[in-house]
Amino acid sequence: MRRDIGLGLGLLVFCGFMYWQAGLAPANPFVPYGPAFYPRVILLVLAGLAVWMIWEAWAQKRKAAAAAPGVSQVPDYRRVMLGFAIFLGYVGALSILGFLAATFLFVLSLSWAIGPRRMAELPKLVALAVGTTAGTFLLFEKYLHVFLPRGWLF
């Protein structure tokens, strides 16, 4: 519940900042509703809903019964963080290394990082990385004529 209160407050700050930002767009005298009108209406609604969520979370916090937490599988957030880090690294590397090198490294590193991490698996993972890179390159660049990102290496 404390988390929802924090989220609600964060949302209110976000709405306030965006409300101010929306007002910076120049209005046109010939249009009755300027570019800021619609975003501001939406942001006001969003802010109202954030207040509602804070109020609801506050009310539940007060009423909260000391219920025992249920037994459930504990999520492995380390794998998720690793997954996101590798993925974001890949997106960043696309413009630097180019599609071919970045994709090869991404597939190899992600499949290794989230896989069973056995040396015996490595040839299979390298084959996967080569196959995925070559397959997508041939399909998209050669057949579908999508000009994939180029970088330092390729």
Added chain:
Amino acid sequence: MEHLLTALQALLQPGTLFAMTAGTVAGVVGGAIPGITVTMAIILTLPFTFGMPPLQGLATMIAVFVGGSSGGLISACLIGIPGTPTTIATTFDGFPMSRKGEPGRAVWLGIWAACIGGALSGIPLVIGATQLALLAVNFGPWEYFSLFILTLSIVASLAEQSFVKGLIAGTFGLFVTCVGSDPMMAVPRLTFGWEFLRTGFPFLPILIGLFGLSQIMRDLEKTRGGQAAGGVDANASLTVSHLAIIREIFAQPVNLIRSTLIGLWIGILPAVGGSAANILAYDQAKKASKYPERFGTGISDGIIASESAANANCGGSLITMMAFGIPGDAVTAVMLGALIIHGIQPGPLFVTTNAPIAYGMFAAYFLAHPLMVLVEWAMLRYALRVVTLPLHILAPVILVLCVVGAFALNNIVENVWTFALFGVLGYLMVKTGFPLAPMILGVVLGDQIETNYIRAMMTDGDWLLFFTRPASGVMLALGALSFGYALWQRRRAAQRAAAAEAEGEVEF
């Protein structure tokens, strides 16, 4: 009828049948791979049709369209990522059903519902294309605005545990569409001086980010190295009794007909697109259901509603395109181009002056549906093999396809960053209890709501017109009713749950 049978005979020639089958394969594959759109598949097929006779070329394009509308259900049901926006709502029940060990039932309910719904929508296409399109053309910005508000009222029933979080997600989706140039004067707003944002966030990277990346990351939480993705059991089978599946669909005639009509009508309305049809049909099925609380847990009703509406939408789009030359979405815009390339000008007199081509297109539309079933039947065994691969093999490949799909939209890396941004956001939203479906609905509808509201107010400043124009007023009233009814259903479900809990306590 005679015209239709003659056209069907022409289509059954081996060359045309082969071209249509190839088109269906292209559509289904394009629809099934997250990141490759039906629009992309249809654009790629277009050059191959230039050398064909007009009817053969158009029949091939229709086959891509029909196949593509349904192809997305394969990834929606098996990996929880809608391959196309027309299958968003299929994910809600298709994926849980697959996870419960019934991937075959989930996929085949979708395929047969798409086939039946799509074929049913062909009847009004043949009988009254022009009359129906005339109705749609009479819609002004007031009616469109009210229609989108009616669709937006669905947010109330898409909200999961927390009602207010569902509303926040939906409103945030609307806000996302505010980024970029305003639709009237193209004044940039909320772009922070970033050129890429002048056109706003592109829809496809948002969709695959919210559903694709966040789903893979949630699977990562639960699986250990070498385990299969959380979607489908490796020993699961796609073998089903087709008769039983068809019987299950026809056991819900009201759901089927209602969803088909919704899909058809949304398809007829220009520029609304197929994404709204499946969600609206899903919502109406949930509202009309005696057990709305079971929606989202893997029940057939949701899949039938979503898929029959998605393919009925194709019939509707063809009506407007053929009768008025107005494309309903990007896919029909390309098809319109194909018609013009083949020297055919669609319009109110199209059916009477070009009867062989028009009826040929009707016949192709009907024929494309059984072809779609056959192609999907042939492809499913491979699809299952793919989705039961270990997650560390499957996830990188899916992500690369999503990245390339996002990039290929207009060949800029910023689209990939959008995909990543909304992937992270989607994951955080799920972890903090915000449902994704209302947000995507907000993104689908945001631009249209703003454009039609401003247009209406610029045409006539009297806002009462939204209520006094009959169709607009009815749709706003329906929107309010729909919202209120969803609230009432939630309250009733909560009361029932509380009563059941109390009974349980008494028994102990």
